[in-house]
Amino acid sequence: MAGVRLTKKDDGILVLSIDRPEALNALNRGIVDEIDEKIDEIEKDSGARCLILHSDKNFAAGADIKAMAECDEEGAKAFAFSPTYNRLAALRIPTVSAIEGYALGGGMELALATDIRIAGEGAKMGFPEVSLGIFPGAGGTIRAPRLIGAAFAKELIFSGEAVTAERALQMGLVNRVVPDDRVFAEAYRLAGKIARRGPVAVRRAKEVIDRGTAMNVESGIELEAAEWAKLFNTRDQKEGMQAFIAKRKPEFENR
Structure with a gap:
């Protein structure tokens, strides 16, 4: 059917x-x-x-x-x-x-x-x-x-x-x-x-790309900087960087 x-x-x-x-x-x-x-x-x-x-x-x-x-x-x-x-x-x-x-x-x-x-x-x-x-x-x-x-x-x-x-x-x-x-x-x-990448980072990257392409360059870069900085409040950012330093695969939690 x-x-x-x-x-x-x-x-x-x-x-x-x-x-x-x-x-x-x-x-x-x-x-x-x-x-x-x-x-x-x-x-x-x-x-x-x-x-x-x-x-x-x-x-x-x-x-x-x-x-x-x-x-x-x-x-x-x-x-x-x-x-x-x-x-x-x-x-x-x-x-x-x-x-x-x-x-x-x-x-x-x-x-x-x-x-x-x-x-x-x-x-x-x-x-x-x-x-x-x-x-x-x-x-x-x-x-x-x-x-x-x-x-x-x-x-x-x-x-x-x-x-x-x-x-x-x-x-x-x-x-x-x-x-x-x-x-x-x-x-x-x-x-x-x-x-397998950091899911929060991927989602926010998509949002910034989609919103940023409708802005002038200066406004888009301001948006990018603000959203990039917010990622440092996430558990996934800590896990991703700690895993890199420890030379192991990250275990992202989507938060």
């Missing part, structure tokens, strides 16, 4: 998967509502350290066009995925998209709402919306320019063409490209590395 799964792995790693293979894991209102429900679970999980988004064979081949075709303006607003994607982007833990196959339209925007993107060599990514008489409406016109610059974002959005993983890497749309059969393994390896 089609739906969304949230699986718990070792070391506080969670995996969110769309299971709609007959539609290349295309997104519809029901699927996105399920993602929203899973985000509720993730937010409540105090042991969560990193989230991987990975779906078998295809990441998400856009939105369900049949469900949108007859929408009017109000119907389009109700169909919009942005509120859920914003919640995903605002998660305190790091998030990694493991992209196999197609990540198009709303599927690409889903990947953009995560912190890091790893793509398989055969992946195809882009924003085909202009060929349907619309443009990306779930963060694509906002997040893509911030990630890859306005010129590359305009090329992708105006042309509606899908790009290869290698071209996406050149643009900065993805962090790395690996063989197709290694996509999840590479994402899991990276998530494991993140999960």
Whole structure:
């Protein structure tokens, strides 16, 4: 049965998967509502350290066009995925998209709402919306320019063409490209590395990066200095530095 799964792995790693293979894991209102429900679970999980988004064979081949075709303006607003994607982007833990196959339209925007993107060599990514008489409406016109610059974002959005993983890497749309059969393994390896770091420090680093990029340099550095200093009130800072001095692995307590 089609739906969304949230699986718990070792070391506080969670995996969110769309299971709609007959539609290349295309997104519809029901699927996105399920993602929203899973985000509720993730937010409540105090042991969560990193989230991987990975779906078998295809990441998400856009939105369900049949469900949108007859929408009017109000119907389009109700169909919009942005509120859920914003919640995903605002998660305190790091998030990694493991992209196999197609990540198009709303599927690409889903990947953009995560912190890091790893793509398989055969992946195809882009924003085909202009060929349907619309443009990306779930963060694509906002997040893509911030990630890859306005010129590359305009090329992708105006042309509606899908790009290869290698071209996406050149643009900065993805962090790395690996063989197709290694996509999840590479994402899991990276998530494991993140999960073993100081969880309080990682969470606060993500917050400072996200908030700081919306500030001027001086204000951002002030924010960084203040949040950095607060870490010296944490148990994890004491453990991390004491472990380094003693040449042993730290045992972080997430506090």
